[in-house]
Structure formats: C-alpha cells, structure tokens
Amino acid sequence: MLLVLGDRTAVWYFLVMTDATSVVVTGLGFCTGLGPDPWAAMSRGETAVHDSDDLKELPHKTAAVVERIDLRPWLKRRKDRKLMARPSQLALAAGGMALEQWSGATDALGLFVGVGREPGDDGESEPSLVAAQVDGRLDQEAVAGPCRDLYPPLLPLKTLPNMALAHVSIHLDIRGDNGTWCGGSAAGLMAMRAGIWSIRERRSVGALVLAADSWVSAGCVRDLLRLSKGERITSPGEAGVAVFIESLASAKQRGAKVLATVDVSSELESSRKMVHHGSLGDCKAADSLLGLALRVKQGPGREVYAAQELGQPPVAVGLSIEESMACYSAERKVLTDV
Amino acid sequence: MKRRVVITGMGMVTPLGLGVEKTWQAVCRGESGVGEVKRFDASGLPVRFAAETCEPPAHADDEGDLKLRLVLAALAEALEQSGPVPGERTGVCLGSEIGRPSLEVLSKRLTDMTPPTADEISRMDPAAPTRLVARVSGAKGPQSTVSTACTSSSQAVGEGLLRIRRGDVDVMVVGGVDVLVDAIMITGFAKLGALSERNDDPKGASRPFDSDRDGFVLGEGAGILILEDRQRALDRGAHILAELSGYGCSCNAYRITDSPPDGRGAYQSMTAALRDAGLEPEDIGYINAHGTSTPMNDPSEAKGIIRTFPNTVPVSSTKSSMGHLVAACGAVEAIVCVQAIRTEQLPPTINLERPDPVCALNHVANVAQSARIDHAMTNAFGFGGSNGSLVLSRHD
16 A cells, blocks of 8 residues: 655655665554544444533533543653643653554654644643732732742643653653654644655654644634634544654564555645544644554555544634633633633 | 755844844854843843843734744845745745743733634644745745754754755745743743843853853744755855755653753764764864753753764854744854854854863853854754754855
8 A cells, every 4th residue: 555645746766766765654553532443443433522521611512532541551750641731642652552563772763743733731820820810910920929839840841842752752762863843734744754754864764753632622622613713613632643664674674564655745635634533533733644544554445434523513603712711811610601 | 966955045033133144243242132021020030031032123914923023024134135935846944832922912811801813823823933934935835843842943944954955845944933031931941940040140141061050041033044956046146155964853862851961862963964964073163052051951962062073173152142042043043153154253152251171162262263164063952852953064
C-alpha cells in the first residue's frame, strides 16, 4: 500500500527510489475515545461520541472523550504526569505504543509532533487569576501578592505547545532530529512530512511521528461554537496518534513487519473529509495523522466504516465573554451560565 | 548535489531598535535594551524589568496586536531588501510560541463584557503570524509554524533551508516572533526561578557566562529572513547577504527545565549542523551562543561547545544586550551572525566581568572585536530540551 502526502514538486526522487530512500510504517499507536484499536471498534460500528457532562449546559453537548489514559508503561517518574497537559499525555500513550516494536537504540531516532493551539491548563491558573482581580479589574498589587503566591510555578511549562515533544523525548529517550508543528488539522501531516525527509536524508535512522490534540473541554467547545458563527459543529474529540517510520532497508534488516509505505505527493491528505469524525470526533491537530494511521490499520482493499454522527440540535451562538474565557476567569460556575 | 540557499533579505525589531542596522550598531556598541517595565505597573512584581521591544508604528493589517505588528515590521524591512517574493514557489515558516492574550487584555474583557470575535480566537493559534505573513507577502506556497519554545525560529529557519534544498519551493520567508512581557509571564517565569532578579541593576542583569549571573531577562521582538535558491537569486541579480549552509537539531531527553550537565544535546545539535554544512569545527570563526545567563544553561552549552570545537573559537551571547527573545531569538541571532560576517565585527557579551571558570570559552567580552570570518554558528536551546544550530557563511 502506498500512502501519499503533500508536495507537488518533489517528483525527482521517484527516479532514484531505493530501499534506503523508501520510507515505511512499522509501528502504530493510538490513544482515542475508542481505545488503542479504534479501527476494530469502528469496524464494529462503535462510536466514542456521546453526551458529555462537561458540556451539558452548552448548546452542543456531545464529544468523543478518552476515558482513561494509561501512562504507567512509559513514565520514568510517575509524578511527571502532573506536569503534562492532556495532549502531552495522549501523545506519550500513543508514542510508547508505536515504539514497542522497535528494539534498537532510541537516541538517534527523530521525533516530529503536530499539535494544536496552546493546551488548556485544567484550571490551575484560575485561583491566581481570581486573586488578581478586584471588582472585575486586574489589580497590580494583587498580581504581585496573592496572585503570585497562588500561581503554580511550573504552569508555563505545562501549557507550551512543544511540551508534547518534550515529554515524549524524555520518557521514551528520543534524542535526534525533531520539531513541533502547529497548523490546525494539517499539523500531523507536516510532522509526517518532516519525518519522511529526515529518514530519506539520513538525519534519523527511524522516526516517531506524533499528533495529539484535545478539544473536549467546555472552554474549547465554546470557542468552536463562536468560530462556527451559527453553523452546526462536528462533535469535538481528542486523540493521540503515533506512526513509527523507517527506511525499507532498515525494516528489512531487522525483519520488521512493514504496514505501509509513506511518501509525499501532490495532494494534501488533510483536504479530504475525515471519515472518522463520526466515531472519534473532530480531533483537530491530530486529525490528519489519525486519518492516515487508520488507513494503514485498515489495510488495502477495505473501506473505513464511518459511524453516523449523533443527532445534534441546531447550535446557538452569541455566548457571553465569561464562557469563552472560563479558563481564565473568576469562577468555575461561569461555565454553566449559558 | 544540494541546492545552495542564500539570504537576500533581513528584518528585525528588537529591544535595541527598529531595524537590522539600529540593532546591530547598538549590539556592537555594547548597549543594553533592558530597563524597567514601562508597559504596565510592575512595581509589585518580583522582577520589575524586562527587555521590552521597540514598538513600530501601527500597520493596517496588525489587528491591534503587538505580535502581528512586530512581525509585519520585520517583514517589511526584509522585503524592502530582497524585493517582492510573491507566488506559488514561495513558502512561509515561522517560529511562534503561544497565542494567548495577555492578562491585561483578559482582564479588560472581563470588565467591558465584550465577547471575543472569531478573529481574536483564531489569533490564539500560534500559526496566526504565519498566516498573516503569507497573506501580506503574497506567498502561496507551503506554510508551517514551528513551536519549540526558545528553539522555534531556529528550527523555522532550518525548515526553510531544507524545503528549498529539496526543491519544494524557491523562496522561503522564515523567522520568528514573540511578545511575552506581561505580569503573568513575569510572575510565572520568576516562580520557576528562571529570571534574573537584579532589580537594582536592570542593564547588568543579563550576563551570560559570568560568575554572578542569576537568570535570563525576558525580551520580545521579531526577526525575518528571506531565503532563496542561490541560482534563482543570481539569475535575478539579487544582492546576496550570506549563505545559509547548515542546520542541525537534537533533543536533550533530560528534563523539562534543565539542560544536561554534560552538554550532550548541544554537542549533538552543533555537530549535526557542521555535518550538514560540510564543514570542520575549525572552519567556524564565531559562535553566537544561546547564552541565556541562567546558572544551568551556560555551563551546559559551554561543555557542548568545548566538546565540539577543540579550537578556541570566539563566542558571545547577544542576549546580554537584548534579553531573551524566546521564540524569536533563533532568527534574530542568525541575522546577528550574518552581520558579523558582513561587517567583520564580532559582537560582545556585555556584563561579562568575572567569566565563570566552568564556562571556559574564548569570550568576546564587553567590547566588539574585528575579525574576518567565513562561517558563523548560532545556537538556540529551548525549554523542554529542543536544540537547534544554524551555520551562516560568507557568500563566495
């Protein structure tokens, strides 16, 4: 099976394709609302899109939530989990799974990650920001005093976009060529593209390509509703997906099972409708790589089963300022003031 | 045969001034862009100084956002030098960190109850500056945004190099931007213990490799480079400023906040860049170090440099003058390296009064040095352990 990615001009190397420059998939990892094998669940017609307690007061009430993220096999120090925003956890779970089949050293592996916008901080900054406000205004003395005292010292390092890469590199001990791409649903494909070239240009002996994103919180859904300008939104989801790639020569040498060949070509995969939205929700920055990984899992000659989107009422927009800024504002209760 | 990549335009906005020439002159004179915070009342904060950017005039497309205004000003300067670069064979790759509005903006919104617009929400995406630069420059080729903290724009420049080499595009607009000086970021980084707290001497606060260093100084700014396929630049008679000849990167895989004491990640990144450029260590005539002035970074980087360069290559950190521009530092410091090659001057590390013995490098201390060099390297190492190194070369 040949999968194609991105570029209209990179034709020349087809002429010189060898086992050393052919890039193949030998590992996959998923952390999704349908568990670690979403393809099997989708084939049974299952969906992870359900009513979410967090969204019950919003006009859109369904999301595909990952119920449990088991990081125990991968964490070097269990307490490090506290430092991880949700996309980092999703990325590590998927990355660890995809790397299980690799028995070589990890220090020369590449790591390429697609992420979305800055992840939320699970409300950890709220107490300090509440303390910084007096009569709804920022109070400089309060910022310097109670706000400062309540501000979690490691918070800036939890929510930076590159933290998924950082945590995966630390816990899986990956030290080579790397990068984190932001760019909506295409982010995962940008990461994949960088990984393919890193193998082909011999900057990495193998590469873990990851994408992770989470849009299931009330704050995220409010932003989606506002951005939709009155249109219905696809149920949001969250996922971590990982694809391990290496050269065909490397896979042959170590006797690895080749799942698919990946390459770059003229058509952007991300422009296609994502058939997994009905089962796994719209996973934003994880979406395009998730679509690619599902196609690998699907194998040749089979169609991905698309579960039906659950019925949703028409969406009303015009939410108040408190709703869209709940993660920064005074009290949790504003989440429910629709 | 690799396609060679040259630089035909550069622009920057920094705490030292608007434009490459102003910043460069100030760096070489050993000036400091660090001062007491003026944008808001920081009198009660643990750190009351920063390297606030010089603010360019408002731009019709900046949407009232300082980050967008900075990147547009840097872009305008770069395009004035290179000439227009629109078209499908031009791509954009910028380094950008967070898109979060400042605490002041959030607080104001809570007060006036104005809902954020869809545009404001979309600006929270780190890719927002990339989209704007593509639109304004007319670049219709591939767009991407790299977000690896302090390494972001170094990796964005590297991505531009690789894309042109591979033949994806002929021109890349690359660089980075960051605006982080607000109360909550200062509070957060201060609580991390990462910032200098030398409130009584802001201009002396950023002192990379000095024994008395106590943390970095938060800065902000933007840097843009126009990268171009060398043959295309020659064919159109463009003025070539320098060649971008090598790029390497690595992960520390150590800790989120700390650098490995043995400097292994820095070593791996620098050797990868040398290998990519086809150069030997002795070919490099100057290193613009990441040199943050934190107790942890500087010895780790020094170890990496010493391991990579057995010779005594001159080293300085211009963060001593302009603070730490975070996601923009890689691009801005790459431009500094180009200026060092072009003007045959090596910019100094200011405030380097008592060099730390554990950072035993050949420092360009306090005063610029004259030197004709053919190749320079710049390092950027980020929170989370991403490292990037670029090699800039005299164009023959």
